[in-house]
Amino acid sequence: MSRGAEIVFDHVTKRYPGRDVAAVDDLSLEIPAGTFCVLVGPSGGGKTTALKMVNRLIDFDDGDIRIDGRSVRDFPPVELRRGIGYVIQQIGLFPHMTVRDNVATVPRLLGWSREKTAERVAELIELVGLDAADGARYPAELSGGQRQRVGLARALAADPPLLLMDEPFGALDPITRTRLQIEVRRLHREVGTTIIFVTHDIDEAVTMGDRVAIIRQGGRLAQYDTPDAILARPADDFVAAFVGEDRALRRLALHTVASLPLDACHTVSQASSDPLPRVGSDSTVRSAVSSMIEAGTDAAVVVDRAGSEVGVLRLSRAHELVG
């Protein structure tokens, strides 16, 4: 699979005529190759504009955007776009084409052979978790979640080194949304593509991103760091307010129980009046703490997938994590 591309926003500014405030103001960001970078901020803050400037659906006024060192302005727009996957909230599948033909769009534009295209399309349909039989169906026959899977497969078809995702799960129900979030993370690990992902949901941002860029109104960068660092040390009041007062809990949600040091089971006295709650080793520290609070204890028994006890998590470990 291809390596991801390195993306650099270099003092990029975009102004719309007749508006005083810039849509994107002097934005600089370095996104290392293969990074899952989330742009998050309030609605209308310029995130989507920033994203669309990368594939030149919107042209910027000042500064530059470089992909692997080459300015996006050096490419003819059509050629540039064929090398960048693009996923949008409304999906935009071609209603008159089957799933297979939708996914085959960019390979066909690039002039791939029939065999190579068919092979790749079949591979992608499986990769995004659709049935091979779905390939012959039309978008109108699919559920919202299935459609966005097709949108994802279509964007990944030519194995682009960069994937742009504009609020891709915004229109999905919470269950479908969570499932697709997990799958996109998995896809990112498997494929290694650089992803720039726009959302207004801070929870989605910190659970999905390797790096999170918080964009405030007027397209100005408020903070750019790892999710953990942003939750631990908000750069200013705006970021602190945006990530919310429960940011300590959000941080706990970024870690699994298994990533913390556990104590041996016998160290906890059996005399404890309340029975300790049991938590899975792959659940988040946040949900483990929740279980402890609910049970009125300061520790929980950690069990593995098979159900056997592997240790005890003390509440103090969670304090150490966020303290």
Added chain:
Amino acid sequence: MDDDGPVIPDFGEGSSCVTDNRTFCWDWAREHWGDTLQPAVLQHLWLTAIAIAIGFVLAFGLALLAHRVRRVEHPIGVGAALLYTIPSLALFQLLVPLTGITTTTVEIALVAYTLVILYPNIVAGLDGAPPEVVEAARGMGLTRRQVLTRVELPLAVPAIVGGLRIAVVSTIAIATIAAFLLPKGLGYPIFYAIKLPEPFKTEIYAAGALAIGLALLCDGGLVLLRRALVPWARKGGA
């Protein structure tokens, strides 16, 4: 006109049905199918086909232009609508000095009327592609022409065929007035029979029924065409 006109019903030697000029005489219709009715049907079909073909090409070209150059969209639509307001008989009178008493004159009038139906339908069809579909197409690197041919045009097919259905049915009806000018089409037997001292009912009803039948048949054909061209619209909710 009598030289190439339909056979004059012979009240002296026809059946009693014909001599009594009853509502409808099957024997007359059978006897004159070959020399009167069938040629009229074929002429009528031909008048309609030419008008629709030329009208469609013109409307399609104008619609593509309007789709590309927004500011001409409205003026073209108004122009087509104005043409439609001219009564057809008046239009014939205007055209005869230029193009004479010819099929061309009839076709110009018929084409003008198809434009007002076809043009807005094609424009609406081309503009009807959902914006997110067009955005996705552009974002994937389709050129402007590819967006048109691979996305906007296929999605416009239902609207275009819808326009064609109305245009064909109305042209079949309007084409009967060609008989004001020429002994052609299903209008001619009707006019001929009306002008007789005692209007001959069978011929009027036969030609009228054939015009209706022709319209229904062509409309049905276009419905089948739409089904063949738009397999995706039958599935699910699209």
